[in-house]
Structures are given as structure tokens and as C-alpha cells.
Amino acid sequence: MLIVPLTWLAATPAQAEDDNYQQMLHYLTQTRMDGQALSEAKGVVGVNMAAGDLNQQANVHAIAIGDRAAIQVRTGQSRTANVATAPDIASASIGGRAMQSAQGIFSINQASGTGNAELNVVTAALARQGIREAGDAWIAAASASAGGTASPAPSAAAGKERSVAVESTAMQEVRGVVQLNQVAGSSNATANQLHLSISQPVQ
Template identity: 45%
Template sequence: MKRCGAWLMAGLLLPCAAFADEYAGMLGYLNQSRIEGHALAGANGLIAINQAAGDLNAQANLIGMAQGGQAHVDIDARSTSARNTVLLDGPLHASAHIDGQALQGASGIATINQASGIANTMVNIVSATLAREGIRESDDAALAAARVPASAGGQGSAGDGDAMGTRNVGVAASALQGFDGVLQLNQIAGAGNDTANILGMAVHGTP
């Protein structure tokens, strides 16, 4: 017969029952994504980051640029997934953070997707045209019709597991300081979320 004594964890002597509870918590579905330190500090130009921890996460950073007499950009982003299921054996603890001096003083175009969890979809889209024909005035209806399409149909599910747990996202005050340019950021901690940043620009160039 197996006997139960005590376990030593983190400098503390724990009875078997307490250790079992602690160990069960450690085995919970844990997802952590983090950008920290001096990552990409001072970088310039085109910066694209996709970071995911978990299952069935879909991410995309799409950028299109055109220059000319009749410059035009079309971006069509679609993602489809079927019959993908993840069953949780414990609570979902998910976190996504940008800390330290990450991207401090960087410049240009930065598109960042950061996900922790299950079946999340994220997309960043930037389209820019430099045309010699000038800029036409558009009302809200015309702008809505011209928007870049992005969809994610049939994404996988988290199954029927335990939905309990903790979710948190955050950007430290020291991160991204002094960034100059276009910055798109999607942060997700959880399951079954869809997020998108879409930016379209038209600039009148010199004939």
C-alpha cells in the first residue's frame, strides 16, 4: 500500500492533500504569451508580430501599398476551420502582456497580434495608395462599401471542458513609449474571440 507523507515545495512542507491540490492547479490549461525586455526597441520600418500560446489560434498581418496614376489596393483576408475541438482538462488561465521597454522608440508600421487561449482569430490590415489623381471626398456609405473584407468562419471550439479560470491582458507603461508611426495591436486572453484592426489611406502624390 502506498503511504502518504509530505512534500517539500518552494521551501514549505506540505501534506499530501495540499500538494495534490497545488499539483492539480499546475496541470490546469495554462497559456502565457509575453513580449518584454528590449524587444524591437529602436526598430524602424515594417514590424509584424504574430505570437500565440494555446490551440487553434489564427493570426495575420497584411499590408498592401501601391503607387501610380491609378493606384489601388485590394486585401481579402479569410480563414476557415472545421471540426477542430479542444477539450479542457482544467480551468483556462490565459494572459497576454507587453512589458519592459518593448518597441520603445520604434518607428514605421507595427502590426502586433498577441493571443493566449483557444480558437481566437486576429487580423491587422494596412492599405495605402499614393495616386496622382488626387483624393475624392466620400461619405460614410462609400467608405463602408470600400472597406477591406476580413472574416473567420467555422473556427474551432473549446469543447465542453471547464470554463473557469483567469484571463488578463496588459501593456506596461514603459512599453511602446516614443513609438512613431502606425501601430496596430490585438491582444486576446480567452477563447472564441475575433478582433481586427483595419486602416486604409489614400495620399495625393505629385503629378
Template identity: 50%
Template sequence: MKLRVLSAMVVLAGLLAASPCMAQASDESRIDYDAALGWLANSRIDGNALSGARGSIAVNQAAGDLNVQANLRSIAVGQYAAADVDAIQFQTNNQANAPTHASAVIGGRALQGAGGIASINQASGSGNTELNAVSVALAQQGIREASDDFLSLSGVASAVGARTITEPGDKTTQTRKVGVEASALHGFEGVLQLNQVAGMANATENRLQVAVQGP
């Protein structure tokens, strides 16, 4: 019986001795975790990404939480061809933290010499929605024109009603950055759709509709 009690005391002493080390490890992990979160708010296309690419190019790149993105294509060829794109993107009752620093950038030699239809969505932050839509109709009978109602129609219903949690602190130290560096996109030929967002609860879209009469 005495041996059992002694064993229990040794185990308890071992746990008490280990507890400061465990607390220290937890603090260090927390510091590393906080540092890692900084990378989650930076979206960057760099180097030789998509340089020389041809055809239909679609890129969705998001850093953060609760971002919704779509690149849609509709192409029709025929005697009475018609092409259309309709999209609804919606989110509600979500919660996300506001990043202290956020950036969405295209740099390096990205898309140099590329051509065709390129649609890019870049988001850094929380609760953002982005849409690129292209519809092309090559018809043998007449030319179908886009109506004013269609051109003014928004297919993005995004962060309305979404709840965000702002971090305490000095807001003057927060940074938001979007941009295309001078070295990117040199020699690109064709249609380029680009949505860049750094922040939260933003909704952006690009729509292109083309109708052409064939021979």
C-alpha cells in the same frame, strides 16, 4: 528445462518489482506536463523587444491551440495606383481545451522609440483569429476614397462552428488578462495596430486604408 522456467520466473519477478516505480514515474511526468500547460496560455512581449525598430514591423504571437493570425500589407505607387487587401480566415470542427488562466501582455521597454507601421497579434487561448491589414496607394491621378462598404467589411470569419471543450471546475477561479504596461511603447511614432486576445473563440481585426494624390 528447469533452467528456462527459473529464468522466466526471474524476469516476471523483475517486472512486478519495477511496476510501482514505473507507475510513480508516470504520475510525476503527468504532474510536470500539467504544469507545463500553464505556460502555453501566456503570451508576453517584454524586455527590449523591437525597441528602436523602424519600417514595417509585423508580429504574430500565439500561446494555445488553433489560433489563426495574419499581418497583411498592400502598397502601390503609380499614375493610377490602387491598393487593396482581402483576407478570409476560417476554421471549423476543431476541438480545443479552455485554459484556466490566459494572458497577453506587452511590457518592459518593448517598441520604445520605434516607428513606422507596427502590426501585432497576440493570442492566449484557443480558437482565436486576428487580422491586421494595411493598404496604401500613392497615385498621380486623383484621390481614391474608401467606401463605407469596404470599411464595414469583415475579413475575419473565425471560430464560428468551432467546438471547444471546457474544463470542469470552479469558473470563478479562472483568469483572463490583456494589456499594455505603462513602460512599453514610449516614443513610438507611426501607425500601431494591436490585437490582444486572452480566451477562446474570439475574432478581432484592424484595417487601415490610405490613398494619397502625388505631385
């Protein structure tokens, strides 16, 4: 008589299922603007989208009008001694009919991952002719910082997936100013700035 332990027969398929389940467990971070989001929007719009840990974002808009109009923008964000797990798959995208036929000023930050910093700045100063001029120091007043150092083990990101995209169907016929930062990964710092200084004739 041949006796086969039942525990051995049950263990084999259970182990295979566990292996398949583990392969499906990935840490996924994703930000996506889709559908008809912000389509035909008008005016001043700021959007911050983040998926993951320790991400920092800011939209800054400032307008000054007057005889001695002037603007200075200073921003600061910081983080120290924080620990987070980098995602296996990170993506940031804009698709669908998002922002179709929109008009105005649009400042958008999309971050997917860990420890990223993003900044948008728009300033406009309308002053009488000859009152003031914008110098390099004024333009450089805004900055972004990841607030930390690079990963001590860059090779740890090997085999991980990172992607950013603006699909061809999105942002069609947009008019005005569009600022877009898209980041997928870790410890990235991005910024875009638009500074206008307009003089009007003295009356």
C-alpha cells in the same frame, strides 16, 4: 501488543502529496513581449504571437503607387470541427522596454487561448488626382472570423483566469502607426485596419 499496518501509515502522506501536485497542474498559455524587444526598430514590422490551440493570425501590408493605383485586400482563414481544451490561465502582455523609441508601422497580434482570430491590415495607395476614390466596399474588403461558433457551455470558463496588458514601461516614445490586438480566452475575433488613399496633383 498493538499492530498497525505499515501500508496505512505510508498511504496518508502520499495521498496528500498527490492532492497538492494535482492542484499545481494548470494548463497555462502565455504570450509576452518583454525586455528590449523591437526597441528603436524602424520600418514595417509584423508580429504574430500565439499560445494555445487553433489560433489564426495575419498581418497584411500593401502599397500601390501610380497613375491608376488601387488596392483591394481580402483575407480568409477558417477552421471547422476542431476540438481543444481551454486553458485554466491565459495571458497576453507587453512589458519591459519593448518597442521603446520605435518608428514606423507596427502590426502586432497576441493570442492566448483557443480558437481566436486576429487580423491587422495597412494599405496605402498614391494615385494622380481624380483617378479614383476609396468607397465603403473597398474599406470593408478585409475581415477576420473566428471560424467557429461560441462554446456550447460558456459556464465551463467559470473560475478560469484571463488577462491582457500593456505595461506603463513599454511602447514609450513610439512614433508612427501601431496596430495591436491582444486576446486571452476562446473564440474571439479582432481586427484593425488602416486604409490611406492619397492623391497627388496632376503635372
